[in-house]
Amino acid sequence: MRVVREDQLIKKNEKIAVAVSGGKDSLTLAFLLRNLQERYPFDMEAIIVDEGIEDYRNHTIEAAKAQLEKLDISYHIESFKDNFGKTLDFFVEKNKENACATCGVLRRYVLNKKARELSCTKLATGHNLDDEDQSVLMNLMRGDIIRFSRGQNYYKKISDKFVERIKPLRYFLEKEIVIFALNNKICFDSSECPYAEYAMRGEVGKFLDKMEDLRPTTKYSLLSGYDKILPTLNQYFIPESIGVCEICGEPTMDGTCMRCKILKK
């Protein structure tokens, strides 16, 4: 894990929370960090989020638990039901097109809160190069310049209530991660979330795959170009600090945070 050491993503003796879903990316990340721990001292605990997606998340959680136990990594399961009183299936019953947006907001909240409770200094996620490129293009195509300008460490910069996020796999292609996981006998769950078909991400992903086929290294160039303009974007579009939500007290740019807006609805 040269990236972790050279980019100083993890400092000696830090405590890292790893978000694990049971898929190839997060379990590969857990596997790599566990190996790194043998040569470099830091603490690690895993957080599994159970959004409450029937006939899907229960399978991936089983895969996550089995692999984490094999790696001897302790884990915590946090559910939407316990945190918000309802499952994701309930929240999006009448509006499945909104599933990923709702899921993203609530999951980020749960991960951040649990990582903070565990006194973790960083929250590591398994986002790969394909995920990162898709997010860059989606934010641009939606004209969402604020989100486009945030980058991975925006949250930590504007409020101490956010645990700093790290994405050690963000320069690795999804394909490379699959090959690595198979070669290292990492048992992951490859089923697809039933809400994925409603997401814009899938279409953007297909477009990027086509461009990569036509012009190899497109995916890498897109992300490295984005990383170069990010400091300038930060300067122009991101405030130095933000307020707190009038309902829950968590940081937000508006008077009410997205999580509370969803729960209120």
Ligand code: SF4
């Ligand atoms: S595909 Fe969408 S709804 Fe399903 S787990 Fe991912 S973000 Fe959540």
